[in-house]
Amino acid sequence: MLDTKNPYSVFLGMSFIVVLLLSFYTAYFWVTNTHTISEVKAQREHWKATQPASFSYRIESGCMEVNETIVVVESGKETYYAKNNKPETIGSLFELAERAVLTADTLHIRYDKTHGFPTMIQIDWSRAVYDDECVFEVKDFKTIPR
Structure with a gap:
């Protein structure tokens, strides 16, 4: 039984509750x-x-703002056109996914079945923060014939 008059007892009881909630x-x-x-x-x-x-x-x-990046890769040389100064590429999406695995509260990733790149990444960095969700979608992937 918890002795509510003893401060140590109250402290231990509260500590137990905090540990339980964190687990x-x-x-x-x-x-x-x-x-x-x-x-x-x-x-x-x-x-x-x-x-x-x-x-x-x-x-x-x-991610708080809408962005679109068009990427063209010809013989390994990458050129991109972005609406703002933060272009996204398949490489940057992989880096983002690795960071999100470690730090995001909620993460959903879909991959292309043929090539393995992420076709969609949905991230909620923190459930406690409103409006911090991000979505990234790769669309219109096309191979350019030589």
């Missing part, structure tokens, strides 16, 4: 963020092994 939060975090660094790295290796020499795609991103 539930941690368990919930691992359930909602099921992606792993090894999964992202494996998909990146798949992308490196299967990416064509020349291709194009478009990335639409929304």
